[in-house]
Amino acid sequence: KAGVTQTPRYLIKTRGQQVTLSCSPISGHRSVSWYQQTPGQGLQFLFEYFSETQRNKGNFPGRFSGRQFSNSRSEMNVSTLELGDSALYLCASSLGITNEKLFFGSGTQLSVL
Amino acid sequence: LAKTTQPISMDSYEGQEVNITCSHNNIATNDYITWYQQFPSQGPRFIIQGYKTKVTNEVASLFIPADRKSSTLSLPRVSLSDTAVYYCLVGGTGTASKLTFGTGTRLQVTL
Numbered sequence: 001k002a003g004v005t006q007t008p009r010y011l012i013k014t015r016g017q018q019v020t021l022s023c024s025p026i027s028g029h030r031s032v033s034w035y036q037q038t039p040g041q042g043l044q045f046l047f048e049y050f051s052e053t054q055r056n057k058g059n060f061p062g063r064f065s066g067r068q069f070s071n072s073r074s075e076m077n078v079s080t081l082e083l084g085d086s087a088l089y090l091c092a093s094s095l096g097i098t099n100e101k102l103f104f105g106s107g108t109q110l111s112v113l
Numbered sequence: 114l115a116k117t118t119q120p121i122s123m124d125s126y127e128g129q130e131v132n133i134t135c136s137h138n139n140i141a142t143n144d145y146i147t148w149y150q151q152f153p154s155q156g157p158r159f160i161i162q163g164y165k166t167k168v169t170n171e172v173a174s175l176f177i178p179a180d181r182k183s184s185t186l187s188l189p190r191v192s193l194s195d196t197a198v199y200y201c202l203v204g205g206t207g208t209a210s211k212l213t214f215g216t217g218t219r220l221q222v223t224l
Contacts (some may be wrong), residue, residue, distance in 0.1 A: 088154075090156045104155075107154075
């Protein structure tokens with residue numbers, strides 16, 4: 001069974017641009033959650049989706065948004081990029097809702113110049 | 114929302130048993146305790162999950178005292194490949210709770 005797939009693996013953007021990251025969960029998994037990881041702040045929860053509905057959202061500005069499609073694939077979008085948005089963005093999938101065993105992808109390393 | 118506290122770093126020699134303790138004083142009744150391992154430039158990997166007492170699998174054991182305000186991850190006979198960051202995570206299974214990762218414990222294993 002294929003693992004969680006995140007694309008792209010690396011991304012370089014400039015301030016003010018927007019970016020869309022993609023996550024394909026493990027087949028059969030209906031929950032997808034997103035995390036931002038930086039050396040200074042560690043792993044921070046962004047949001048969680050289950051059956052196309054956002055179940056929970058972390059403390060991030062409205063520039064961060066996401067969605068989940070009917071096939072459970074998920075995207076997150078960051079608009080008006082800032083230098084501080086440079087981070088590793090991780091996606092995790094699970095069978096059910098939150099704190100089930102999470103399966104993480106390798107992440108998308110975003111650099112904002 | 115349960116906050117977790119772990120040691121920032123630990124050092125061990127290969128072949129030793131390593132115990133990493135996580136404090137979660139305000140754990141809720143329906144919260145489970147889960148540990149993840151993360152290598153550089155990779156996503157965290159599930160190690161073990163428990164609710165109370167002791168859980169053991171092929172790679173680790175998890176000890177949870179009766180008051181559940183802390184938990185200890187035990188790694189038997191560590192090897193160099195166990196050098197990683199270990200995260201303790203507390204949250205409610207089946208609820209839409211925000212999953213909060215602590216700062217993690219950076220384990221360095223040497224010969």
